[in-house]
Amino acid sequence: MTSRTRSTRTLAFAGLAAGALLAVGAPLAASAHVGVTPSDTAAGSYSLLTFSVGHGCDGAATTRIAIDIPESIVSVTPTVNPNWTIEKVKTGDGDAARTSQVVYTAIAPLEDGLRDTFVLSAKLPAEAAGDTLEFPVLQTCTVGETNWNETTVAGEAEPDAPAPAFTLTEASAEGDGHGHGGATTESTSGDASATAAGDSSVAPAAPSADIVARVLGVVGLVVGAVGIALAVITRRSAASK
Incomplete structure (x- = not known):
C-alpha cells in the first residue's frame, strides 16, 4: 500500500x-438546555407549560428546580410529580397576591443524564400577542448550580444559559377554547395529564437551538x-x- x-x-x-x-x-447539544414547551401560545388562553431538565450541573445530580413566573401571569397550578415536593412562593397581599415562583425539590436527586419534566397550568396574558414570556429557572445540584436566566436576542448567538421562553401568538377567532375549570382539571388530574404534558415536551424548547442542530x-x-x-x-x- x-x-x-x-x-x-x-x-x-x-x-x-x-x-x-x-x-x-x-x-444532544441542542437538548442540553432547560426549556419550556407550552401546549398553547395564544394570548389569553389556558396552557400547560412543560419544563424539561435533561442533565445536571457538570455531572452533579439535580436536587431543586425553582421556576420564576412572569408578572403578567397572575397564578399557576403545578402538576404533581411523585419524585418531587412542590412549593408555591407568593408575593403581594390580598387581591395583589400572586404566585411568583414554583419550587420543585427532589425526594431523591435526579442523576445527571436522566430527564424529568415539570408541568404548570397557567392562563396566558390577554392582548399580549407578540410578547415573549421568560421563565428563569435556577437549577440546584448536589454540587453547584446553573441559573438559566439569560435573555435570547433574535439575530444574536444563543447565550450559554438561556432562560426558558416562548412568544405569545394571536388568539383564535373562537376564543381561547378553554375554561378555567377545564385547565385546572387537566393540570391536577394525575397521571393522565402528566403523560399528555410529557408527550408535548418532545417538541424542542428552543427553536433557535433546534435549527442549529x-x-x-x-x-x-x-x-x-x-x-x-x-x-x-x-x-x-x-x-x-
Whole structure:
C-alpha cells in the first residue's frame, strides 16, 4: 500500500468519523438546555407549560428546580410529580397576591443524564400577542448550580444559559377554547395529564437551538457521505493496482 493510498484512506475514515460525531452530537447539544414547551401560545388562553431538565450541573445530580413566573401571569397550578415536593412562593397581599415562583425539590436527586419534566397550568396574558414570556429557572445540584436566566436576542448567538421562553401568538377567532375549570382539571388530574404534558415536551424548547442542530446534523451527514465515497474510491484504486 502506497503512502498516498494510506493518506487517502485515513482522510476518508476521519471524514466519516467527523460526520457521525456531528450528526449525533448536534441534537444532544441542542437538548442540553432547560426549556419550556407550552401546549398553547395564544394570548389569553389556558396552557400547560412543560419544563424539561435533561442533565445536571457538570455531572452533579439535580436536587431543586425553582421556576420564576412572569408578572403578567397572575397564578399557576403545578402538576404533581411523585419524585418531587412542590412549593408555591407568593408575593403581594390580598387581591395583589400572586404566585411568583414554583419550587420543585427532589425526594431523591435526579442523576445527571436522566430527564424529568415539570408541568404548570397557567392562563396566558390577554392582548399580549407578540410578547415573549421568560421563565428563569435556577437549577440546584448536589454540587453547584446553573441559573438559566439569560435573555435570547433574535439575530444574536444563543447565550450559554438561556432562560426558558416562548412568544405569545394571536388568539383564535373562537376564543381561547378553554375554561378555567377545564385547565385546572387537566393540570391536577394525575397521571393522565402528566403523560399528555410529557408527550408535548418532545417538541424542542428552543427553536433557535433546534435549527442549529438540524443544520449541524445535515452537515454531519454530508461529511460522512464524502468520507464513505473516498473510502470506496480508495479501495477500488488499490484493487486495480
